[in-house]
Amino acid sequence: MKKKLGLMVTAMLTAGTILAGCGSSDDGKSSGGGEKKDFKVAMVTDTGGVDDKSFNQSAWEGLTKFGKDNSLEESKGYKYLQSTAQSDYKPNLNSLIRQKYDVVFGIGFLMGTDVETVAKQQPDAKLAIVDMVVKGDNVANITFSEHEGSFLVGLVAGMQSKSNKVGFVGGVNSELIKKFENGFKAGVLTANPKAEVLVQYAEDFNKAEKGQQIANTFYQQGADVIYHAAGGTGMGVFTEAKNRKKNGEDVWVIGVDRDQHEEGMPENVTLTSMVKRVDQAVYEVSEQAMNGKFPGGKIVEFGLKEDGVGIAPTQENVEEKSLQSVEDFKKKIIAGEVKVPKTDAEFEEFKKNLK
């Protein structure tokens, strides 16, 4: 399998090189090829860094794939700048714009205000922000329907909880994380109307000990599945679950943003994960921009339909009937039969209709 993949990549690269060679040989004639080759995309990571096994890494994978598919050269046709502190965001964005990159992605909502300011100062530049909506006609806003993905993992949690009690640990209480919470709660209640959902925000994305204590409190109160949308704080949730599993308790964690199966090993505490395909989104927007259809000033939402969110490929701990129900609801959500709530108000509405 690996060999085949390697072969394919090699073939693709070779083809790319040859094709690129063709393009440059008749530079003057085919303006189309020439234009494509001049296209440059870049991204600025947030403080997580490009190999954070999460957003930034996923975005970079998308960009790399885009670069390779269009035979761009790394660090000339596509590249990233790493931010080590919040104060790096603006200089990094500006530097890439000055280097004439056609689209500059800001990864993560932490960069929201900086992207907005830079977009105002550089009206000719094209910017894109992931996970946030900012003002400006030259900014594409990439958002995800996290509530839809969270709804699916909520179904799994609701069906596989034996105590009828599940928990949700949020990073910082914000509009974004609320989408996770409400989608999850809706999913749990849909699958299991008797279930109770405990909710708490750590108000920090980087404090593992806080995550551990919240998880401890939840499990102590009888919850047996916890969904975390809390970044590094979530590592503490895994720690607590592992401790309890070692002592013979039947507890689970649901991961977020990417397949967190590995984090749950060796005790195998990851039930499933809600994945966000940032790579897909970055690729798509880059392509649109290259074809002259840059969605500036618009909100591009990647949901279940666009394959922007979903449940993780590792499904060994998910029961057959939960998977079945996930598939059913996935179809219903895509068809618009089920509308997953995003905000607290929408959730209350959803709950009323459920009864």
Added chain:
Amino acid sequence: MSFMDILALIIPAAIVSAAPLIFTALGGVFSERSGVVNIGLEGLMLFGAFTGAVTIYYGEQFGLDGAAPWVSFVVAMIVGALFASIHAVASISLKADQVVSGVAINFLAAGLAIFLTKKIFNAGQTPVISERISKSDIPFLSDIPIIGKLFFSNAYLTSYLAVFVALIVWYVLYKTPFGLRLRSVGEHPMAADTMGINVKKMRYVGVLLSGALAGLGGAVYVASISGNFTHSTITGQGFMALAAMIFGKWHPLGALGAALFFGLAQAISISGAQIPGLQDIPKVFLLIAPYVLTILALAGLVGRADAPKALGTPYEKGKR
């Protein structure tokens, strides 16, 4: 939830999050008692965490299994001491400003640890370790009614180690000739020198011990709480430990108490959101509770905190 359940939730949680702080704060006591300000505790702890994560990861590969975390503690102590020797040379032998040198240690540790992580693992973080220190009930002691449930069940062995080490540090500093010498070079190095005590040597020992204990604190954090090392694993815990040391009046048992107090305040703020009665308090108040409690305790209960007299001043032989 009954009152006992609530206590059983909060007290073990407090002890768990306090352990890394206790070790690091005890390190601070050694260094500052010998007269060297050690603001570099954060950096030393961070590097200890990095060393711990790497050692456990490779320990697993070499088949150390359950012993891997314990081996990593020893390695983290050695590496921490080596790292602290930079601070020692700069501030004792070269008589540099101790605060500046400590800040430099913090920057160096943060940069170097991330750089090495990238070089070794080609990623921004170490892999998640599988051999950890796990929570367990202490045999016999956990069967004691009331106390057993609160203090001896569902806890990490490292937490008891921390309390035990605090007692040892207290004994060493206050009941042995070595401790007396260490404290004397921090109070009045010239007097100590006239009595034939090697001031520089004692200070070197103090700083190296602080590095070892801070490194241990970082490794314990990785092995028991976070499970891997990332750029955000140690963010401020070292400074908390420094605060605990000052709060505890540069006394090992005081530092122990202060670290436990910080842990308790945090546990209340977190678990409080799920406790009947406390649930109705606006969340903001629970979140700021640890800081408010600390300020109140500092202002009202602690009284005058006397730093060692010669703290922060390099010793110059023959200077009056």
